[in-house]
Amino acid sequence: KNQVEQSPQSLIILEGKNCTLQCNYTVSPFSNLRWYKQDTGRGPVSLTIMTFSENTKSNGRYTATLDADTKQSSLHITASQLSDSASYICVVSGGSNDYKLSFGAGTTVTVRA
Amino acid sequence: DTEVTQTPKHLVMGMTNKKSLKCEQHMGHRAMYWYKQKAKKPPELMFVYSYEKLSINESVPSRFSPECPNSSLLNLHLHALQPEDSALYLCASSQGTGGINIQYFGAGTRLSVL
Numbered sequence: 001k002n003q004v005e006q007s008p009q010s011l012i013i014l015e016g017k018n019c020t021l022q023c024n025y026t027v028s029p030f031s032n033l034r035w036y037k038q039d040t041g042r043g044p045v046s047l048t049i050m051t052f053s054e055n056t057k058s059n060g061r062y063t064a065t066l067d068a069d070t071k072q073s074s075l076h077i078t079a080s081q082l083s084d085s086a087s088y089i090c091v092v093s094g095g096s097n098d099y100k101l102s103f104g105a106g107t108t109v110t111v112r113a
Numbered sequence: 114d115t116e117v118t119q120t121p122k123h124l125v126m127g128m129t130n131k132k133s134l135k136c137e138q139h140m141g142h143r144a145m146y147w148y149k150q151k152a153k154k155p156p157e158l159m160f161v162y163s164y165e166k167l168s169i170n171e172s173v174p175s176r177f178s179p180e181c182p183n184s185s186l187l188n189l190h191l192h193a194l195q196p197e198d199s200a201l202y203l204c205a206s207s208q209g210t211g212g213i214n215i216q217y218f219g220a221g222t223r224l225s226v227l
Contacts, residue, residue, distance in 0.1 A: 031211075031213070032213055034215070036218075041201065041221070041223060042220050042221065043117070043119075043203050043205075043218030043219050043220045043221050044156070044203075044218045045218070046215050046216075046217070049213070049215055051213065089155060099144070099161055099168075099169065099210040099211060100158060100169075101158070101216065103155030103156060104155065105154070105155055106153075106155060
């Protein structure tokens with residue numbers, strides 16, 4: 001059973017609009033949560049990483065939040081650009097093997113002009 | 114420099130061929146990883162090297178053989194692959210294997226097995 005669930009599976013937004021992606025996890029014990037951006041056919045690129053004590057972290061137009069009590073995270077994209085079209089993957093580190101990352105299935109974002 | 118370089122970018126091979134994928138990083142990272150990613154699926158961990166020694170093999174078939182010649186290089190030797198092995202193969206590296214260590218991914222090798 002996947003321990004990291006993401007929603008929605010995909011979404012389409014107009015250029016300049018904002019959107020929010022959701023991630024729920026059950027990985028325990030929890031070490032940290034990362035959001036990666038993956039362009040089609042390319043490797044994932046780290047956007048943010050948050051530990052238990054961090055509630056929010058920004059990277060340019062990307063802002064991630066973490067609620068460790070409810071085991072939920074979100075990634076907010078502000079003023080979307082065409083280059084934001086990609087898959088966004090929530091990745092949680094922890095569990096019985098700290099080296100092993102638990103990947104969500106990703107949310108595919110398509111930004112249209 | 115946060116770059117992990119993988120070669121080749123694309124590879125087509127027959128089921129009887131022997132080929133190798135290469136990965137290189139110069140960030141001084143001591144942990145390196147191989148992942149396999151099928152279309153529209155998350156990456157699946159295959160192998161973990163720590164300090165040039167194989168520390169984790171996620172029950173990968175023996176037709177995949179990893180090698181770490183030195184701390185900057187990681188190879189994946191391929192032999193007698195099956196069509197279902199066609200996928201994007203990702204290499205990653207991190208400072209260490211635990212806790213807060215961020216894994217930096219390469220662009221991947223797109224492998225097609227005919």
